[in-house]
Amino acid sequence: MQIPGHIDPVTTGTVPLRGGNRIDLVGLSRDAIGGVLVEAGLDAKAAKLRAKQIWHWMYHRGVTDFEAMTDIAKAMRPWLTDRFIIGRPTVREAQVSSDGTRKWLLAAADGQEYEMVFIPDADRGTLCVSSQVGCTLNCRFCHTGTMRLVRNLGAGEIVGQVMLARDELGEWPKGTMAGFGPDSDDEDYEEGGHYTADGRILTNIVMMGMGEPLYNFDEVKGALKIVMDGDGLALSRRRITLSTSGVVPMMARAGEEIGVNLAVSLHAVSKEIRDEIVPLNRKYGIDELLKACADYPGAGNSRRITFEYVMLKDKNDSDDDARELVRLIREYGLHAKVNLIPFNPWPGAIYECSSPERVKAFSNLIFKAGISAPIRTPRGRDIMAACGQLKSAATKPTRAELDRIAEEKQAALG
Ligand code: SAH
Numbered sequence: 001m002q003i004p005g006h007i008d009p010v011t012t013g014t015v016p017l018r019g020g021n022r023i024d025l026v027g028l029s030r031d032a033i034g035g036v037l038v039e040a041g042l043d044a045k046a047a048k049l050r051a052k053q054i055w056h057w058m059y060h061r062g063v064t065d066f067e068a069m070t071d072i073a074k075a076m077r078p079w080l081t082d083r084f085i086i087g088r089p090t091v092r093e094a095q096v097s098s099d100g101t102r103k104w105l106l107a108a109a110d111g112q113e114y115e116m117v118f119i120p121d122a123d124r125g126t127l128c129v130s131s132q133v134g135c136t137l138n139c140r141f142c143h144t145g146t147m148r149l150v151r152n153l154g155a156g157e158i159v160g161q162v163m164l165a166r167d168e169l170g171e172w173p174k175g176t177m178a179g180f181g182p183d184s185d186d187e188d189y190e191e192g193g194h195y196t197a198d199g200r201i202l203t204n205i206v207m208m209g210m211g212e213p214l215y216n217f218d219e220v221k222g223a224l225k226i227v228m229d230g231d232g233l234a235l236s237r238r239r240i241t242l243s244t245s246g247v248v249p250m251m252a253r254a255g256e257e258i259g260v261n262l263a264v265s266l267h268a269v270s271k272e273i274r275d276e277i278v279p280l281n282r283k284y285g286i287d288e289l290l291k292a293c294a295d296y297p298g299a300g301n302s303r304r305i306t307f308e309y310v311m312l313k314d315k316n317d318s319d320d321d322a323r324e325l326v327r328l329i330r331e332y333g334l335h336a337k338v339n340l341i342p343f344n345p346w347p348g349a350i351y352e353c354s355s356p357e358r359v360k361a362f363s364n365l366i367f368k369a370g371i372s373a374p375i376r377t378p379r380g381r382d383i384m385a386a387c388g389q390l391k392s393a394a395t396k397p398t399r400a401e402l403d404r405i406a407e408e409k410q411a412a413l414g
């Protein structure tokens with residue numbers, strides 16, 4: 001089904017409001033918050049000031065209750081509470097892996113479910129964020145690909161994952177903000193100087209959860225702009241990576257308008273194999289995809305593109321495949337690194353993971369050519385939280401149903 005304004009088949013739905021008639025402010029830009037305050041009756045100047053204050057409390061301090069916004073006059077707080085909420089996704093289930101990886105099954109206001117994963121490491125903490133409920137695409141090795149796309153997540157639901165993760169990790173900054181006295185209605189407050197990026201638990205974000213982020217461009221962009229805003233979550237764009245299966249027409253815009261690191265799910269070096277395992281390849285082939293990588297704004301030594309490559313036994317893991325990968329990276333003059341992902345199994349998957357020796361040999365061949373090709377350690381496999389294992393539907397479809405869903409998706413791709 002073609003939706004006007006979208007470049008490819010994408011279905012989307014409206015998101016019912018959490019909190020009844022009240023508007024959820026999470027996910028709105030600062031100007032949009034000002035706009036809803038004007039609609040609610042404030043004059044433009046007051047709305048601008050309040051929007052700035054509310055923004056700071058929401059995104060810098062993680063406050064969800066207007067009563068806690070001490071620089072907003074006491075009398076005004078119930079007025080805000082009557083009209084607005086600062087929502088969070090509902091946690092349906094929270095699991096912790098033996099390796100410390102955490103996975104949350106979340107529910108939106110309309111009951112739709114999606115997952116997010118937190119991966120702690122010695123030097124960083126990475127949150128893997130979903131962009132859609134399900135996925136329109138059907139990469140054959142991916143569990144999410146066996147779900148139908150239910151709908152796009154809204155910007156608020158995307159940024160809401162980051163906010164909830166900070167709640168759960170207990171890492172909103174405490175203490176007072178510089179210039180914010182209790183009940184001060186002072187417009188010229190200073191930005192809070194008590195909080196820096198140092199010592200953070202959640203340091204990195206990867207758009208690698210459920211869904212194809214470039215099929216939900218506007219909402220992903222809106223959410224990441226909020227995540228990067230200096231007077232809020234303030235995560236640097238260098239610490240954010242967006243992964244795409246290769247939606248070529250949206251890649252340049254992603255670089256120009258969002259400007260985060262790009263990861264590309266390449267997974268194969270020949271048309272035959274990529275057509276089979278990443279069916280989007282039938283629409284945007286390897287040649288087009290690598291050209292778009294070469295043209296990715298800002299691509300260069302300082303900002304290398306990451307190619308993700310899932311290791312599938314006897315499918316894409318030969319020495320010749322590794323050599324061809326090196327040749328392609330050179331041919332297109334790409335400053336790239338390759339992330340080798342051992343295939344993570346899921347019920348009903350038709351592939352097996354390459355042997356550790358094969359993965360190592362593949363990696364060595366690429367390293368020898370001067371291209372970095374680390375092997376990603378699978379994380380959270382025991383709770384189905386590893387790459388490609390996410391899926392929110394509780395039911396287990398049969399093989400025939402899986403094939404039918406794959407056929408439907410292929411037909412929709414055209
Ligand atoms: N839809 C986007 C982002 C989400 S997937 C994309 O496809 O790029 C994050 C990464 O995990 C992608 O590279 C994806 O191809 C890979 N992946 C999917 N299923 C996997 C599996 N079963 N084992 C290992 N990696 C998998």
Ligand code: SF4
Pocket residue numbers: 135136137138139142143144145146209210211212245265
């Ligand atoms: Fe969708 Fe990415 Fe999974 Fe492919 S790998 S089906 S694009 S989520």
